[in-house]
Amino acid sequence: xxxxxxxxxxxxxxxxxxxxxxxxxxxxxxxxxxxxxxxxxxxxxxxxxxxxxxxxxxxxxxxxxxxxxxxxxxxxxxxxxxxxxxxxxxxxxxxxxxxxxxxxxxxxxxxxxxxxxxxxxxxxxxxxxx
Numbered sequence: 001x002x003x004x005x006x007x008x009x010x011x012x013x014x015x016x017x018x019x020x021x022x023x024x025x026x027x028x029x030x031x032x033x034x035x036x037x038x039x040x041x042x043x044x045x046x047x048x049x050x051x052x053x054x055x056x057x058x059x060x061x062x063x064x065x066x067x068x069x070x071x072x073x074x075x076x077x078x079x080x081x082x083x084x085x086x087x088x089x090x091x092x093x094x095x096x097x098x099x100x101x102x103x104x105x106x107x108x109x110x111x112x113x114x115x116x117x118x119x120x121x122x123x124x125x126x127x128x129x130x
Contacts, residue, residue, distance in 0.1 A: 001077035003068055006098075007106030008076075013066060014099065017044035017059050021086075027059075041065045057081070076108035 002012045014030040025046045029039040041062040048055045063070050078096030082089055092100045098107030 001066070001075055002105045002108065004074050004076065005110065006076045006108040007104075008074075009105065012103070012105050015039050015042060015059070015061060015065075017042075017046055017057060019046035019048060019055070039065050074110055076105065076110050078108045 001015075002009045011032055013032065013035070015027065016030070017025055017027050020026055025044045027039055027042045027044050029035055029037060039061070042065060043060040045058040046055065066075075068075065078094060078099045080100045081093045082100075083091045094100050096107060096109040098104040101107075
């Protein structure tokens with residue numbers, strides 16, 4: 001995720017959560033590199049339902065962890081779910097682009113934030129109304 005409309009800012013943050021073999025949930029920030037490690041304040045829950053063959057992820061990231069104020073501007077992001085049981089990536093699902101394929105925040109999407117939907121040029125050009 002990054003501040004502003006897709007592609008507006010070059011500094012991005014990659015924050016993730018994973019269900020471990022021990023049943024605990026690990027969170028991690030890969031970028032920016034100077035902030036890599038366990039991100040402060042992030043709450044994550046991952047529930048695997050083997051019978052239904054589903055995994056549900058819930059992640060709450062405080063604005064303070066991102067270093068952004070919610071009223072300042074847009075926040076653009078991509079969500080990637082990797083299929084990796086420890087032997088390497090077997091595939092992924094994504095909402096948006098710019099993370100799994102190549103690092104490019106111009107491919108991010110604008111989720112609706114506080115106060116309404118996105119009106120960035122990329123969303124308008126694609127006819128997206130959130």
